[in-house]
Every structure is written in structure tokens, then in C-alpha cells.
Amino acid sequence: MSEKHLAVVVLAAGEGTRMRSTTPKVMHELAGLPLLGHVLATATSLGAAHVIPVIRHQKEALTNYINTFYPTVEIAHQDEVAGTGRAVECGLEALPADFTGAVIVTSGDVPLLDVPTLESLLEAHLEGDFAASVLTAIVDDPTGYGRVIRSNDGKFLQIIEQSDADSEQLEISEVNAGIYVFDAQYLRAALANVGSHNAQGEKYLTDVAAELLNQGKKVQALAVSDNWLVAGINDRVQLSEVAAELNFRICEAWQRAGVTILDPATTWIDITVQIGEDATILPGTFLKGMTSIGSGSTIGPEVVMTDTLVEADATVIKSHVSASKIGEGATVGPFAYLRPGTDLGANGKIGTFVETKNAKIGAGSKVPHLSYVGDAEIGEQSNIGAGTIFANYDGINKHKSVIGSHVKTGSHNVFVAPITIGDGAYTAAGTVVRKDVASGDLAMNVAPQRNLAGWVIANRPGTKSAEASKN
Template sequence: MSAVVVLAAGQGSRMRSGTPKVLHPLGGRSMLGHVLAAAAPLGAEQTVVVVGSGREAVTAHLAQIAPLALPVVQEQQNGSGHAAAVALDAVPGLSGAVLIVNGDAPLLRTSTVQALVEAHRAAGDLLTVLTATVPDPTGLGRIVRDEQGRVTAIVEERDATDEQRAITEVNAGVYVGDAASVREALTRVGAANDQGEQYLTDVLGLLVGDGRPVGGHRAADAADTLGCNDQRELAARRRTLNDRVLDDLMRAGVTVVDPDTTWVDVTVEVAADAVLQPGTQLLGATVVATGAVVGPDTTLTDCEVGEGARVVRTHAELAVVGPDVSVGPFAYLRPGTRLARGSKVGTFVETKNASLGEGSKIPHLSYVGDATIGEGTNIGAATVFVNYDGVAKHHTTIGSHARTGADNMFVAPVTVGDGAYTAAGSVITDDVPAGAMGVARAKQRNVAGWVGRRRPGTPAADAAAASSTPPPADDQQGPQS
């Protein structure tokens, strides 16, 4: 394959969005990203992407996902034929087969594109168009074939006869052809139509008129050819793509309890015998190992989940959850969190840039940021790692087999040694040596009778009076006669 040309210059006005049409995301990639991923295994010598509307954003995105691709600007959007001509003019020395595909076909699969290319080569045609058979062809260009089954024309619905409108085989908008022949035919494409644009479909008609060999290849799955023109269609394509991903996972041995509420990006890896509970979203480069249970109601972005781990009702990003770790419910793992084997992050715990050693626990109601915690340590409830002084972040280190009390504050930078304890309610500002008890709290003082004096007549004062211990019986009697 000499080249792949992706037509991505359209405005996409029906999307009603400031985001360029081909940059709308689904399944972990942009629409453009999906098209490029489908074509990448062809090993084309050159990939050309025609940009126009929103060119700055599209070009910047292209630099991230396909830095070797060549962006070419179509200054005025004068139709698909004009876009293809602009692309081929940018690579004047191109020869051999070129694949031309629209940038808004996110369901296109590599297998479909490869089958099209193979059919083109086997038939020896100058141009082969991808087609699809659909139940409702309304609004789509019809594929007209002769008695031998060869494609003779692509007829738009407005130009079709009643007989042609009954045809259910339609143009999928993907072509593979000889670069020189396509280039020459494009010079003859006119713009005598309602839109005043040059259409790529006219290339096929010109080659047929020249008596040149032209063919058509039907896609095995018509869904592969579906475009995306508005937000409703985008939602439908997301559902189709997600169904495909989940179907592949389940066939590979992953348990998906409720596919209707489970969303997994195409870039995610899930091993056999993992379980995805309802309401789970696995996004980006997330990897889930065998035996892990994720969900319900969990969103993981660019995370790693080890074997046998359980992550329940959790939101996590750029976190590493080791084997046999327990997370949640209602936990928030922020970037830089690393949880070693058998550790635990419990209910209403937030972590950030924190490393938790093997078997260590942060059971509940705590914030742990910029910290290293050794193995076998327990962090008491309602603990806060005070890591920010208003200007810079500072680090806290808690050793192995330490026990920190409830309602502690560790004011970084500070270190608590191995085997050390800290008392409940302490604000730890100085290092605690190994094996020591850190106590940093004021001594309790009880002010007797305060409520009765300061809050007389209140329910609290009445309750206090009623619960007061009466004096001994002898003290209540007068002198003995």
C-alpha cells in the first residue's frame, strides 16, 4: 500500500459543537484516531490527512496520535473530490495503490479495509469501492452493477430512478485505487451539481466511461461503514463500538455482569477471569489482571489493577493497584497512587502521589498525599497528611508496622519511624523515632458545672441536673434526736 488518504476537513455543522467533527471522542479515541488505527496495519508508506475546518486543533491532535502523518490543508471545502485532489497534489511522486477514506467512520475495522485491498488486488481493477447492504438506503448513494456484477455507477438518491432507489447496496465512502489513474480522473471531475462541489464518486463514473476496470467489495458488516453526522449518531456509534469491545472481552473469558452499564475503551486490557460489575467504566490505558473484581460503580482511567484485587465504587486515575489489594467503597485514587500487594484503601479515603506498602491499611475517612508508607502499617481514621504549605508540596514518611492514631495530622515534612505509634488526636510536626509513641495534644481539662452556669434553662442543663448524683442518705437527714 503506497498511501492512505483520510478526508478530515469537513465542518460537521450538524454536530452543533465547537469541537471539529473528527475529534469527537468515542471508545478511547477520536473518530480520526479510529480511522487511522484501522488503516495502520496496511503499512502504507505515506499517510495524508486532509484538514480544513478546525485545522489547528486537528493538526495538533494528529501530531499526538500519528506524528508521521502529513496534514494537508484544504482551504475551501469544495467536496470530497477536491479534498482527494488536494491530498494527491501534496505527494506528487506517489504511485501504486492508495486508500481513500472519510475521517468520520469510527467503526471501520482493519479486517474490512484489508479485505477491500485484497479484493482490489485480486481483481486487478484500477478502482474498487467499498459497499454495504443496508435495510434502509434512504439518502445514500446506490451501487449500480451490470449483469456480470461489475460496478457501473454510484447514483445519488436525488438522481436515482425508482428502480435504482430500490437498490439496498450503497456506497460506503471508502476507495482503493491506482494513484495515477485516480489523480488523472480527478482533473476531469466537474462541479455541475446542486452543491457546486467536486465529488469523489464521479471518479468511478469517469473510469467506467473510459472502459477501465472498476469493482466493488461488500463489507461483511455494514456497521463498519457507518459515518457520524450528529450527536445522536455519535451516541449510537459509541454503543455499537462498546458492544463490540465487551463482546470480545466476554468471548475471551471476562465476566461482564451488565453489558448495558459497562463501558470499556478499545485501548483497555482485561484478562480472563476478571469480573466487571455494573456501572464500571475502564478508560484510557487501564489494565485489569486475572481474578480482579472491578465495580460496581467504578471509573478507572489509565490505571493498573493486579491479580485478585477488588476495586469497589471507586474513582481512580493513573494509579497502580497491586495484587490482592482492596479499594473502596467510595475511594478516590489520584495520580501517583501505588498500592502494594494485600494493602487496603477503604471508605472515603483519598490518596495522591502516595505509596502504600504490602499489607498496610488506610481504612477510612482519611487524606494521604505525597507520602510513603511502609509495610504492615495501619493509618487511623480521620487522618490528614498536611502536604501543602501554600507554596510547595512536602513529603511524609511512615515506617513499617507503625500504628497511627485516629484524628492525626502529619504536617510535612515529617517521618514516623518503624514500629512507632502516634496518639489519637495528635498533630505531628516533628519526627517520631522508631518504636516511640508520638503524643502531640493538650491535656484534657474538665470545667465542672459549666453548663448549669452558662446555659441555664436549656435542655442540656436540665439533663445534666437530672443526671447529677444525689448526696449520700446520711447527708440528707437532720440531727438525730
């Protein structure tokens, strides 16, 4: 089918009360995207001429998201008339009046639905010259779903919503998945004839299929082979169930692509993450957002990483990393905290209990332990001593420190920004650096050490220290 003869209507107008949330249901996150984001990504990948999400509740939040990430789609607004049938009518109103062809209708809360499934449904619909095609699922517990009614020879007859079904119909295990393909002209005409004479007083889209059959049109119902593909999300229990299934599939896909994931059950990877071959992801790791892991790198255990670029053969252990860059062969952790703007060069090191923010650390340079590096630039092959603090804030403004290459700083230093330390300079242990240090200089401000003889015996008589000092 030509792109210009295909439209996709995405139903996203529901209030989602079972989520018990101020966030719209379709905006709850799953593997790095809102539920609606997953559905729109699939819909736009079909190459349809028109993709139309239909929204109603909390329009501003939905509109902002759609316009930001899917600016080419056409938003439709459902009025106060309730029901899925009315939602589709509102979606059709966004189409050109002379539009002909197929209309796929799907839901904004079915995030695992994929392109191959929709393409197969569309192909079967077009090849059989059907007026409507309904995707169904055979489930163990059909509670809450519309039941698919078939004739004795298996032909589709209608869909009965649970609230309208009798006791015999409630025993049916084949349910409506809420995904359809319609001929646009037939859909418009059938919707005009569908009423709201049901227990909910709503205009059901499901009644369109029965209406088309009454008109003598061909309607088919096809069962999906994988029920997860049509799993809808109405509450947070279902959200967690679908999240676990999607995460398992993401992990399995990366394993088959050459990534070692020791324990997929405790490894969570957003769908937006990229991982190179021969990378190893250890248990308790969360890879989020636009994170990219280079080949041969080892991440974990117990790492949370968001929007971070890790180049090849790097190692990150038990650390929290956000909006940072970790160079080839570099090491991070354990217990490091890399805040946004951290850029660690090749073969560099950010070690135990180190926090960095807006810090560029050159190739081969090391901040091994117990330090804060904020608003700083460190050259290549420098070493920052234990317990060093980059004092970047004067109470009003942040200031930058610049440390050259091949610099060696002593333990327990404080660099009071703004300062510059030249290439090859040294600082002594315990130094508070308030002025620039020229290349090759040694900075120190410690007073000469004084030892007061007999002080403990004189000032702490009777203590164990005093007794020990007499020996």
C-alpha cells in the same frame, strides 16, 4: 501487493457542522481515541508505504494530534475548492509523482472499519484487475447517502448523490459507504476529467467511478457484510450509537478472552484498556485510557478508572481512580478517590471516604477511612487512624510527609508536613504532629482531661440534657 505500491488517503477535511462543536468532528472521542485515531490505526496497520490524512478545517488541532501519535504519516492540506474529489486530488499531490499501485480512500469518521475488511476489498480489486472498487452497504434507511446504480444484470454503473437523485433512484437501498480502492494512474487521469456540474457545485469522488466506466475501465461495487463497519458519524446521535456498538464489541471480545462482565450495557471499556483472565468487571464501571487490570481482580460496581495499573487479585469498589497503581491483592473503596501519583502496595487498603494524591503506601499498610493522604510516603504494615489529615500545603508550597513501617497512628491526627515518623512509632488520638517522631516513640499533645462537675445543670437549665443528668 508490495508495501511500496500501496497508499491510503484518509479524508478528514470536513467541517462537521452537524456536531455543533468547536472540536473538529474527527477529533471527537470514541472508546478512548479520537475518530481519526481509530481510522489512522487501521490505515497504518495495513503496512502501506504512504498514509495521507487530508485536512482543511482547524488544521492546527489535527496536525498536533497526527504529529504526536502518528508521526510517520504524511499530512495533505485541502485548498478552498470543495468536494471529496478535490480532497483526494490534494492527497495524491503528497504522493511521489511516479507512484504506481493501489490507493485506498477512506473517511476519518468511520471508526469501526477494520483491517480485514480493507484487505478483502484490496484483494478483490487486485485479483480482478479493476480500475476502481467501491464498498457499499444495503441499509433500511438510505436517506442522506449516495445511491448505487446497477444494471439489470447487477453490474455497477454509477453512484448518484441524494441531492441529484430522482424519485426512483431515491428508493434504492444500496448506498455508497465512501470507501474505495483505485489504481493510482487511472485515478489521477479520471479526476482531471471530473467536473463540478451537480447540485452542490462540488467535485465528487463518486463521479470518478462513472468516468472510469466511460473510459472502458473495469469498476466493481462490493457490499459489506456488516454495516457497522462502514457506519459514518456526522452528529452526536450517531456518535452515541456507534459508541454503544463498539463498546458491545469490546466487552464481548474481553468476555471471550476470559473476563467476566456481568452487564455489558452499563460497562464501558476503552479500546486501549487491557484486562487479564478471570478478572471480573461489575456494572456501572468505566475503564478508560491506558488502564490495565490484572488477572483475578474485581472492579466495580460503579468504578471510574483512568490510566491505572491494577495488579492481580485486587478489588476496587465504588471509587474514582486516576493515574495510579494498585498492588496485588490490595483493596480500594467503597467511595475512595485515588488521584494521580497514588501507589498502593500489595495487600494494602485504601478504604471508605479516603482521598490520596501523590502518595506511596507500602505493602500491607492501611488507610481504612475518612482520611486525606497527600504528598506522602508510608512504609509497610502501617495503619493510619480514622479521620487523619496529611496537611501538605502551607499556602505557598506542597511538602512531604514520611511515615515509616509498622507505624500506628491514632484517630483524628493531623500531620503538618514536612515531617518524618520513624518505624514502629505510635501517635495518640487527636494528635497534631508538627515535629518528627523517632522510631518507637509515642507522640501525643493532648492536655489532661478535666471534668467540670454539674456544668450542664448550671449552664443549661431546663434542657432535656439537664433533666436527664439529674437521674
